[in-house]
Amino acid sequence: MKNLWISVKITLAMCLLLGVGYVLVLRGVSALAGPNGGLVETLTLDGRVVGAANVGQQFTGGRYFWGRPSAVDYNGGGSGGSNKATTNPEYLADVEQRVQDFLAAHPYLSRGEVPSEMVTASGSGLDPDISPRGAQVQVRRVAAARGLDEAVVQRLVDSLTQKPWLGLFGTTKVNVLRLNIALETLQPNVTASAGVRQAGGCGEGVSPEN
Numbered sequence: 001m002k003n004l005w006i007s008v009k010i011t012l013a014m015c016l017l018l019g020v021g022y023v024l025v026l027r028g029v030s031a032l033a034g035p036n037g038g039l040v041e042t043l044t045l046d047g048r049v050v051g052a053a054n055v056g057q058q059f060t061g062g063r064y065f066w067g068r069p070s071a072v073d074y075n076g077g078g079s080g081g082s083n084k085a086t087t088n089p090e091y092l093a094d095v096e097q098r099v100q101d102f103l104a105a106h107p108y109l110s111r112g113e114v115p116s117e118m119v120t121a122s123g124s125g126l127d128p129d130i131s132p133r134g135a136q137v138q139v140r141r142v143a144a145a146r147g148l149d150e151a152v153v154q155r156l157v158d159s160l161t162q163k164p165w166l167g168l169f170g171t172t173k174v175n176v177l178r179l180n181i182a183l184e185t186l187q188p189n190v191t192a193s194a195g196v197r198q199a200g201g202c203g204e205g206v207s208p209e210n
Helices: 002-033 089-105 132-136 139-146 150-159 176-184 188-193
Strands: 042-045 048-052 173-175
Touching: 042 176, 048 176, 132 150, 132 173, 139 150, 150 176, 173 176
Parallel strands: none
Antiparallel strands: 042 048
16 A cells, blocks of 8 residues: 555656646747747727637638648648659649639649649648749739739738847747738838839829728
8 A cells, every 4th residue: 555655646746747837848848948928919890809820721812922822631630741742643632622723723833833822732731831933823813803003912922020149049930920010000001112103104002802
């Protein structure tokens, strides 16, 4: 019984240490060193939460920039990839279909100009970012769908392009949700500041449709 009681006490102590103490330590480190105090960064539009900055979501309309494909249908509770090899026939068929769909929506591109990231799913299935190139090839489509000058949309992409931290860590990227929110809230003065000339030579800006 003495040995049993010792075992019980050790078990309870390890449960508190690893189940509670370890979690509290991680929470403290994330609050001090993590972005946004260790809390998920939510993004809002018109006072309503529309998503998390670090979790990708699906955009299919012509008025929006698209993110990377997802093998898990952007399910935040089931992050993961397809786990299919690059020689797998089903995987190749999926990629080919994505290429065809992307070209259909962007007829001004050739097959070789389609960024690979736009037709291949990320390992997590929830990648919230694309490369500047992935955004740039969509500028023409988005601008046409919104009745905006391409220079205005390109300027928006450039303003939201994030550089590597300290110039060393990470990659140059564009957060898709931030970009689409910025499109929805685009103000006339953005158009004017881009130096866009409207019909008749006036400086009146163009705002996106609701």
